[in-house]
Amino acid sequence: MGVIKTALEIALEKTESVKGDKASIELFEARQRGKKLAGAFLSCEEGVNIENEIKSISVNLKDSLKQGIFDVLVSKISLPAAGSFGSGDEKMIEAVGIGLQAVIGSKQFSPLYQQLMQVYSRYMQEASQYEQVIRQQYAPKLRQKEEELSRRLGREVRIDPMQDPEFAAVLNQHINALKANYESIIDEAKEQIRNMFEA
Numbered sequence: 001m002g003v004i005k006t007a008l009e010i011a012l013e014k015t016e017s018v019k020g021d022k023a024s025i026e027l028f029e030a031r032q033r034g035k036k037l038a039g040a041f042l043s044c045e046e047g048v049n050i051e052n053e054i055k056s057i058s059v060n061l062k063d064s065l066k067q068g069i070f071d072v073l074v075s076k077i078s079l080p081a082a083g084s085f086g087s088g089d090e091k092m093i094e095a096v097g098i099g100l101q102a103v104i105g106s107k108q109f110s111p112l113y114q115q116l117m118q119v120y121s122r123y124m125q126e127a128s129q130y131e132q133v134i135r136q137q138y139a140p141k142l143r144q145k146e147e148e149l150s151r152r153l154g155r156e157v158r159i160d161p162m163q164d165p166e167f168a169a170v171l172n173q174h175i176n177a178l179k180a181n182y183e184s185i186i187d188e189a190k191e192q193i194r195n196m197f198e199a
Helices: 007-015 022-042 050-056 059-075 087-104 109-153 165-198
Strands: none
Touching: 022 050, 022 059, 022 087, 050 059, 050 087, 059 087, 059 165, 087 109, 087 165, 109 165
């Protein structure tokens, strides 16, 4: 007659071969710590210093910490969408560069990132010009819509162009075409940055 096993005994037998690999867990935690550190750095939290954190962590965890920081920072290198252009975007991209420099530590990184910043700045200027031109071209149509709504409602109505679906569609179409011209440059720069990080 066979021995009847309890559910606990069966579960223990099945999990016996599964043992926590302490080193893997520490590497994972260091990577997660790096991601949180990068987020705190980009949020301008007080006392966050990427270089000091990298120096203070043990040698065997350093690469994982750097990888976590790098993953977050490099994901932030992108062009803003239509209607969301502002000085905050440029400040964030500058902060990303400072953080990446701390992680990569290569002298070749700085000139590459300066070129990327110039491309980013040129894109922002062109996108802003596109938006102004489209606003001017769309202004008569927007006034017509405002007048029609004002007549219907019996009070003066002002429409924010960004809230008008037709204007937003036209703007997005033009900005996306402009963005397509710059995306390949951004992707190439990100690839070079990845190569520097992995070297």
